[in-house]
Amino acid sequence: MNAKTNDTTAALLLDNQLCFALYSANLALNKLYRQLLAPLNLTYPQYLVMLVLWERDDVTVSEIGERLFLDSATLTPLLKRLESAGLINRHRSRKDERQVVVTLSDAGRALQQQAVGVPHAVGCAAQCDTDTMLALKQQLELLRQQLHHA
Template identity: 55%
Template sequence: MSPTPTPEPPARGPGSLLLDDQLCFALYAASRAVTARYRPLLEELGLTYPQYLVMLVLWEQDSISVRELGAALQLESSTLSPLLKRLEAGGLLRRERRPDDERSVALRLTEAGAALRERAAAVPLAIGDAMGLTTEQDAQAKELLRLITANVGGGREA
């Protein structure tokens, strides 16, 4: 019986198949960790993370079309529709046909949706503290992630 050959140590660097060398895994793990950190904060507001993203856009720009919201969040309308229905059922937004274009639906905050903004103000601060980044590191991370999104997404900006 011949001895089993000793496997070569895995190669590091470009082309490596080591898990720790995969940028995609680092992004995946970071995304899961950050989303998990958001969960208890958003539960206090009665929101899921995707619903929070919708509300962020509406707090920035009330009266936006579903198409514009989808573009801002890089989501298809089929993904947005259930989110919007739940937010509307929760009394946070209204969907209205635009008078100038009956085919287009405008999203508007309700009073409750607008008031939720004040309660949500602590969320970015808590997440920022949890991340432990300096202001410069935060800006660099966002810049790199936007570049990756634009490059991988076929030139779409994040």
């Protein structure tokens, strides 16, 4: 084997792939979130929707979709399940009947207090201090932004 062949082979090793590192970390993270969110009766995607609403209530479906990088075909069933669970309400916008507005119910607001320990539990499980977690998050956001514009 020559050096070029070795470089090519190394470039295609699974353990050398950024995509696999992200994928396998995501699998582990989803498993952890599944355990942490089970007592709240939330799935991870539902948790993300609730995070958006806890940050800013009374938003349109399209705003939630933009924030979470989800299309309406994916988001609508999530919202229906959250509404069936009594955590959110959906109604047509008074300003624009084409838009559906999502608001937290009282139960949805109350759930925020139960969820407050989730981020800390993730940090503990990852054995990362706050600065390390913040730096990793910033690097991942930069990667997402660069790939989005690629």
